[in-house]
Amino acid sequence: IELARWATRILIAPASADIIARLAAGIADDLLTTVCLASAAPLLVAPAMNQQMWKHAATQANAATLYARGVEFLGPASGDQACGDIGPGRLLEPIEIIAALVARQGPRLLDGKRVVVSAGPTFEDIDPVRYIGNRSSGRMGFAIAAAAIAQGAMVDLVAGPVSLDTPRGARRVDVRSAQQMHDAVMAAVAGADIFISAAAVADYRPETMASAKIKKDSAEMALTLVRNPDIVNDVAARADRPFVVGFAAETDEVEQRARAKLAAKKLDLIAANRVGAEHAFDRSDNALVLLWADGREDLGHADKNVLAEKLIARIAQQLPATRA
Ligand code: PMT
Numbered sequence: 001i002e003l004a005r006w007a008t009r010i011l012i013a014p015a016s017a018d019i020i021a022r023l024a025a026g027i028a029d030d031l032l033t034t035v036c037l038a039s040a041a042p043l044l045v046a047p048a049m050n051q052q053m054w055k056h057a058a059t060q061a062n063a064a065t066l067y068a069r070g071v072e073f074l075g076p077a078s079g080d081q082a083c084g085d086i087g088p089g090r091l092l093e094p095i096e097i098i099a100a101l102v103a104r105q106g107p108r109l110l111d112g113k114r115v116v117v118s119a120g121p122t123f124e125d126i127d128p129v130r131y132i133g134n135r136s137s138g139r140m141g142f143a144i145a146a147a148a149i150a151q152g153a154m155v156d157l158v159a160g161p162v163s164l165d166t167p168r169g170a171r172r173v174d175v176r177s178a179q180q181m182h183d184a185v186m187a188a189v190a191g192a193d194i195f196i197s198a199a200a201v202a203d204y205r206p207e208t209m210a211s212a213k214i215k216k217d218s219a220e221m222a223l224t225l226v227r228n229p230d231i232v233n234d235v236a237a238r239a240d241r242p243f244v245v246g247f248a249a250e251t252d253e254v255e256q257r258a259r260a261k262l263a264a265k266k267l268d269l270i271a272a273n274r275v276g277a278e279h280a281f282d283r284s285d286n287a288l289v290l291l292w293a294d295g296r297e298d299l300g301h302a303d304k305n306v307l308a309e310k311l312i313a314r315i316a317q318q319l320p321a322t323r324a
Helices: 002-006 017-025 031-038 051-055 057-068 094-103 139-150 178-189 231-236 254-264 304-323
Strands: 010-015 043-047 077-080 086-090 114-119 154-159 171-174 194-197 204-206 225-227 243-250 269-274 285-292 295-303
Touching (some): 043 057, 043 094, 194 304, 254 269, 285 304
Parallel strands (some): 010 043, 154 171
16 A cells, blocks of 8 residues: 555556456456555556457457546557567557656646547549549558647547557547548537648549449540548638648648648648658658748658657647637
């Protein structure tokens, strides 16, 4: 009990499936579980287990129970496992765990803020089996959602078709087309403080979607495309607009074109990235330059998680100026 009172914060790393289950059940039959049950200190767990054990419905239900009680999860990371499997369940690197603890000292940058993030591509259907899409994996947007949550925000994540795990704590809505993303974002931004548009939204969609698979009976075929709504533009035009952050994906004249988009779409801030072969899309790293009306910050080249943390820090710094 003395140990439980003494702690200002409790971290269990590595946290096995067993300890997660025992905490969820409120068991207190050894020193660790007794300390956790008897302490009012914030509890953090860094799971480490076989990927199948992590995915098991029992572990997921136990994790959800703890999460609902306010226990914070650091990870798990995904990748090669000691047993030879590949998947989620790896312990975060110690340096990442320490960084997460340091970030939790004192008030967080987005405590009490509501943030909406769009991520991933949109798919525009041509017929029941074909669509127009792009190479976005959703990783940049998902990293931003996770970074905002780590800074205390409540996050709505509107995701195009991606195969990524939901950042713990995010409220996720899955969509397919630009029109669906538009509708989901518009519903989520009412009353939000910040909208971050990291999705690679298709500018055009086929005028009509064929109800049956199109046959190859002519040498050529033409598709008529019509404009999709511009989501970030429509958010910025709202009377109750939040702080609006766009991205600019450019192959050349990156900063110049990003600055033009900042003005044309009436954004508060834009993150410019060079795209194309070996850049930005569907990879874990990126390079971002942030631009706003009278400022610029080069975030350099780094892992998307690191860039996301820096982007959130910049947004938190700019926010009061626009909300005053
Ligand atoms: O998903 P990843 O693989 O991690 O890749 C990340 C990324 C390259 C997709 C991301 O960093 C990025 O650049 N996202 C924006 C892509 C894009 O559509 O850029 P754009 O320059 O075409 O559009 C400008 C802004 O308008 C963007 O904020 C975009 O979300 C928004 N937009 C565009 C078209 C449209 N119809 N509606 C929009 O809201």
